[in-house]
């Protein structure tokens with residue numbers, strides 16, 4: 410069993426761990442890869458090894474689904490161009506881990522790309538059945554196909570053991586295939602504001618017990634990629650409203666302005682990592 414009290418979940422380093430308390434809970438910062446984390450994951454998603462997602466977030470995404478189709482279509486078109494320029498071939502299939510409502514199913518279908526979504530939360534499987542979107546509750550470990558692109562948006566920060574998660578992804582990539590991660594950026598303006606004082610913020614940046622117990626920076630993602638046969642193609646931070654890598658959400662005007670400002674000054678809330686599998 411892993412003991413993350415003694416070694417970092419991302420770089421496995423044990424010499425550079427800085428332990429401290431933030432208000433009511435202990436946090437560990439790894440000076441080697443830049444990960445912030447809590448070693449104990451007390452509450453878990455049923456049937457999984459990840460921390461749970463708030464019901465509010467789920468309902469927000471379900472409501473936004475019907476409003477954001479056009480946005481998802483724009484993102485999908487722009488991303489296909491980038492995926493295919495890396496693949497140097499046509500992208501035939503995509504697996505989305507933790508796909509939520511499956512906003513990318515129709516946009517990719519329109520481009521003749523087969524999209525498969527898996528989701529541990531049973532809410533979304535039912536949602537998929539009602540809306541004709543093929544969402545499966547199959548765990549990643551039981552997925553038998555291989556893919557040109559495997560995307561995981563807002564997932565890895567919930568995962569207790571990121572190295573095991575990455576191994577499962579890499580073994581399902583075709584040669585030359587792409588992993589596309591999107592996650593909260595621990596160096597963002599939002600995260601920095603939430604690290605000023607535990608009297609002002611219960612959250613330590615994007616450490617948000619019990620849902621987020623791992624918080625990543627750009628260098629953490631690079632460390633993660635380096636440990637597999639993955640060639641890092643792009644590790645950037647950007648605003649939630651970025652024209653290519655932004656989130657499919659129905660943001661209000663205040664949120665749009667804030668996110669766009671944070672993105673412009675290089676302190677955007679999203680971290681995007683794209684890497685290509687070099688093995689076979």
Ligand SMILES: [Zn+2]
Nearest residue numbers: 417420439442
């Ligand atoms: Zn580390």
